[in-house]
Amino acid sequence: MKFYVEPLSKCTQRLGSLSEIESKPTVNIKTPAVMLHTQGGQIPHITHEVFKLVSRKSQILQIPLAGMHTFKEAMQYYEGTISSFIGSKDSLSCLTLQDPCNITKQGHHSTLKVPIWTKNGKVYYDAKSYMDVVESFKPDIYFLLSDGDTNISSSEKRIAKSVSNTMNFYKECLDRHRKSDALKHSFVIAPIVGGYKQISRERYISFILEDMKNVDGFLIDGLHNNGPEAEFLEFNEIEPIVRCILNKIPTEKLRVVQGCWNPVNIINLVELGIDLFDTSYCHILTERSAAMTFAIEITDQTNTYEINLRDSKYVDDFQPILIGCECLSCTKYSRAYIHHLLSVHELLGPILVMIHNVYHYLRFFEKIRSCIQNNTLQTLQLSITEQFRNHQKTK
Amino acid sequence: MTTKSPLVFSILTECGTSKARVSRMILPHGPVDLPVFMPVGTQGTLKGMLPEQLEELGLQIMLANTYHLGTKPGTEILQKAGGLHKFMNWNGCLLTDSGGFQMVSLLKLAEITEDGVRFQSLNDQKAEVMLTPEHSIEIQNAIGADIIMQLDDVVKTTNPDKERIEESVYRTTRWLDRCLKAHQNPDTQNIFPIVQGTLYEDLREKSAKDHIERDVRGFAIGGLSGGESKDDFWKMVHLSTNILPKNKPRYLMGVGFAEDLVVCCALGVDMFDCVFPTRTARFGCALTRKGQLNLKKEQFKKDFRPIDENCPCNTCKNYTRAYLSGIVTVLPVACHLLTEHNIVFQMNLMKDIRQSITKGKFPDFVRDFMLQVYPTKNYPSWIIDSLSAVNIKLK
Numbered sequence: 001m002k003f004y005v006e007p008l009s010k011c012t013q014r015l016g017s018l019s020e021i022e023s024k025p026t027v028n029i030k031t032p033a034v035m036l037h038t039q040g041g042q043i044p045h046i047t048h049e050v051f052k053l054v055s056r057k058s059q060i061l062q063i064p065l066a067g068m069h070t071f072k073e074a075m076q077y078y079e080g081t082i083s084s085f086i087g088s089k090d091s092l093s094c095l096t097l098q099d100p101c102n103i104t105k106q107g108h109h110s111t112l113k114v115p116i117w118t119k120n121g122k123v124y125y126d127a128k129s130y131m132d133v134v135e136s137f138k139p140d141i142y143f144l145l146s147d148g149d150t151n152i153s154s155s156e157k158r159i160a161k162s163v164s165n166t167m168n169f170y171k172e173c174l175d176r177h178r179k180s181d182a183l184k185h186s187f188v189i190a191p192i193v194g195g196y197k198q199i200s201r202e203r204y205i206s207f208i209l210e211d212m213k214n215v216d217g218f219l220i221d222g223l224h225n226n227g228p229e230a231e232f233l234e235f236n237e238i239e240p241i242v243r244c245i246l247n248k249i250p251t252e253k254l255r256v257v258q259g260c261w262n263p264v265n266i267i268n269l270v271e272l273g274i275d276l277f278d279t280s281y282c283h284i285l286t287e288r289s290a291a292m293t294f295a296i297e298i299t300d301q302t303n304t305y306e307i308n309l310r311d312s313k314y315v316d317d318f319q320p321i322l323i324g325c326e327c328l329s330c331t332k333y334s335r336a337y338i339h340h341l342l343s344v345h346e347l348l349g350p351i352l353v354m355i356h357n358v359y360h361y362l363r364f365f366e367k368i369r370s371c372i373q374n375n376t377l378q379t380l381q382l383s384i385t386e387q388f389r390n391h392q393k394t395k
Numbered sequence: 396m397t398t399k400s401p402l403v404f405s406i407l408t409e410c411g412t413s414k415a416r417v418s419r420m421i422l423p424h425g426p427v428d429l430p431v432f433m434p435v436g437t438q439g440t441l442k443g444m445l446p447e448q449l450e451e452l453g454l455q456i457m458l459a460n461t462y463h464l465g466t467k468p469g470t471e472i473l474q475k476a477g478g479l480h481k482f483m484n485w486n487g488c489l490l491t492d493s494g495g496f497q498m499v500s501l502l503k504l505a506e507i508t509e510d511g512v513r514f515q516s517l518n519d520q521k522a523e524v525m526l527t528p529e530h531s532i533e534i535q536n537a538i539g540a541d542i543i544m545q546l547d548d549v550v551k552t553t554n555p556d557k558e559r560i561e562e563s564v565y566r567t568t569r570w571l572d573r574c575l576k577a578h579q580n581p582d583t584q585n586i587f588p589i590v591q592g593t594l595y596e597d598l599r600e601k602s603a604k605d606h607i608e609r610d611v612r613g614f615a616i617g618g619l620s621g622g623e624s625k626d627d628f629w630k631m632v633h634l635s636t637n638i639l640p641k642n643k644p645r646y647l648m649g650v651g652f653a654e655d656l657v658v659c660c661a662l663g664v665d666m667f668d669c670v671f672p673t674r675t676a677r678f679g680c681a682l683t684r685k686g687q688l689n690l691k692k693e694q695f696k697k698d699f700r701p702i703d704e705n706c707p708c709n710t711c712k713n714y715t716r717a718y719l720s721g722i723v724t725v726l727p728v729a730c731h732l733l734t735e736h737n738i739v740f741q742m743n744l745m746k747d748i749r750q751s752i753t754k755g756k757f758p759d760f761v762r763d764f765m766l767q768v769y770p771t772k773n774y775p776s777w778i779i780d781s782l783s784a785v786n787i788k789l790k
Contacts, residue, residue, distance in 0.1 A: 039726065040721065040722050040725065040726050041718070041722070042722065042726055042728040042729075043728075044726075044727075044728075045727055045728060046728070047709075047728050047731055047732060048713065049448075049709045049713070050445065050448070050731075053445075053447065070721045071717075071718070071721050073696065073697070074696055074697050074717045074718075074721070077697050077699075078699060078715075078717070085715070085717075085718055086718060087713040087714045087718065088713075119725070315468065315472060316471075316472055316475050318475070318476065328445075328447070332447075332484045333484055334476070334482075336468070336472065336475075336476065336482070337439075337476070337482050337483060337484075340438075340439065340467060340468045340472070340482075341438075341439075341440060343467060344438045344463070344467050346438050346439075346440045346443075347440075347442055347443030347727055347730060347731065348440040348443055348444075348445070350727070351443060351445070351731075
């Protein structure tokens with residue numbers, strides 16, 4: 001797999017592509033892009049077959065180990081890749097660590113080990129046991145093991161520990177990767193840790209720059225503890241540390257962030273030069289019965305940023321979620337029906353909301369790419385920011 | 396130009412040996428190939444399946460429950476939506492029950508009077524709810540199903556009080572007349588009466604003969620999916636189909652286990668419904684000709700076969716037992732995947748029954764089927780007896 005991108009500047013918006021994938025030579029994923037967040041190998045509420053009703057394009061599935069622990073043993077015996085085991089052999093897979101939709105509990109640290117939060121509680125992984133799993137999963141892309149448990153209020157001691165742990169993981173994981181036949185075509189993403197302390201970040205980056213062979217991209221880790229709160233992070237708090245990191249890492253490699261960033265922050269991060277995100281935001285919204293309705297094009301007929309379909313005002317509203325939206329939920333179903341499904345706790349309710357949210361989000365990213373192409377990203381940024389501010393006022 | 400009847404029924408082939416027959420029923424929303432199994436979509440949805448998916452599977456008809464829909468979203472919303480078909484975007488046929496059975500099972504029964512059934516709601520207000528034949532038809536008219544059921548005075552088969560049962564038989568007929576009178580849409584919706592009488596031959600006969608005198612286009616056989624013994628069960632079905640006219644469809648309510656379907660087709664039944672396949676999917680059980688697979692069990696964790704190698708459904712094409720075992724009862728999507736498989740299982744069974752009757756090979760089919768279920772030929776006596784009564788001998 002190769003990543004091509006331009007321009008090769010440190011902190012600007014850029015267009016790239018992931019291509020020349022050994023197992024799928026015709027696939028070409030354009031960046032900035034979004035990975036499809038999964039839990040247990042499934043996009044929440046949407047089977048891989050139903051997803052084809054949302055989009056027929058090739059996708060990268062974000063597969064957090066946190067939700068896959070239950071399959072660890074089975075994968076040791078299974079002869080295929082993780083993509084085919086979870087029922088989506090035509091998708092690319094990216095193995096990550098924690099689930100961006102669930103708050104990663106702080107603490108519970110152990111030297112040279114990371115607690116991965118599964119549904120049955122924490123399971124400790126060290127570099128060796130983690131790489132054992134990676135080899136059995138054979139993902140197309142994967143994150144090296146990291147201790148990213150830091151946020152804006154982390155102590156110096158915690159930050160130092162996350163750095164020293166992750167330095168060890170970096171060395172050991174890469175060592176194992178280089179010896180592995182199963183992983184010879186896998187794309188490696190190196191997490192960068194160091195909390196919000198510039199010196200720590202710089203120290204970590206200097207360390208890994210000494211040995212960059214086989215590393216294809218970076219994850220800016222340790223900015224938050226995942227979960228729904230990431231939606232409300234203030235960009236002016238994260239910008240300095242993100243800039244500091246982007247100024248130090250090689251520009252030609254892929255840059256990834258994880259978490260349910262709100263659309264305003266997505267554009268802000270794209271402007272700084274981030275290439276890859278995930279759809280955890282879609283799931284967070286669906287969990288609270290909300291559907292995205294912010295205008296992507298000026299011509300979109302909407303005056304809301306998001307609507308909560310549980311609200312009783314929708315009981316006899318036979319309009320679609322978003323007029324003009326061409327997703328299945330908007331072309332075939334009404335707000336009233338979806339409201340009914342949600343109020344009687346039927347499975348189809350979250351399915352229809354999620355179909356719309358993922359469709360809308362993918363359209364948002366298409367727009368981002370076209371704006372970068374046409375040099376109109378700032379216009380989009382102003383529009384989204386204004387809609388978001390109006391939404392905050394009405395809450 | 397004459398108005399087309401809302402139900403056109405024609406027998407295509409009769410099994411020369413048993414009472415089974417293949418026929419076709421044309422309803423306002425399309426044709427239905429009989430014998431048919433109708434899955435239950437209680438609240439206007441079938442356990443997470445999209446109507447688009449159901450159409451692709453070739454599903455022609457499903458059930459919805461009047462009690463649930465009458466409560467939520469209620470008749471007013473259904474009327475505003477233009478009926479349930481439009482509300483849920485289902486273009487196939489629908490059948491609604493009267494609401495009576497649900498109320499018996501879900502609410503605290505207060506009193507049955509000649510007027511109707513009075514219940515005490517289980518919510519905090521403990522409101523008294525009265526369901527009359529007229530009210531049931533009113534809700535079913537608003538829902539707009541192709542076939543609607545009369546409100547019947549249903550008594551448990553385990554109730555030995557013959558006087559009470561006799562009362563229920565006569566009352567059911569009186570309520571049928573009230574339903575027919577209250578019915579607002581005789582040209583687009585078909586009322587089916589329900590034959591009662593529990594396990595008393597003379598009462599069943601009386602009930603059936605009275606209903607036959609009314610101007611109706613099909614008949615249901617009720618009160619036979621409760622706690623009665625299978626030996627009594629089949630005899631009442633056999634008796635009922637002997638009396639009911641051949642030139643109208645016969646619907647046996649609440650029956651859905653595979654072997655019951657096969658036997659009752661032999662006994663001349665055309666339509667069935669049951670929550671079992673969709674309900675059991677929720678608990679992680681998949682149906683096969685050889686029996687149920689409880690996928691939560693440890694034995695499936697490393698079983699990389701599909702649920703059924705011969706099943707054409709998406710679940711069997713893309714997922715292994717090992718993977719499903721890890722997600723059933725954990726991820727909502729798992730319910731969706733198993734529901735799809737179980738529905739396809741039921742549909743394929745009915746298709747095989749129809750094809751074997753058409754080819755004149757139904758008795759062979761029955762023998763092969765029973766051998767798959769009971770490979771050691773330890774057939775339950777009720778199956779031997781019932782099939783023998785219609786000239787099918789199990790070796």
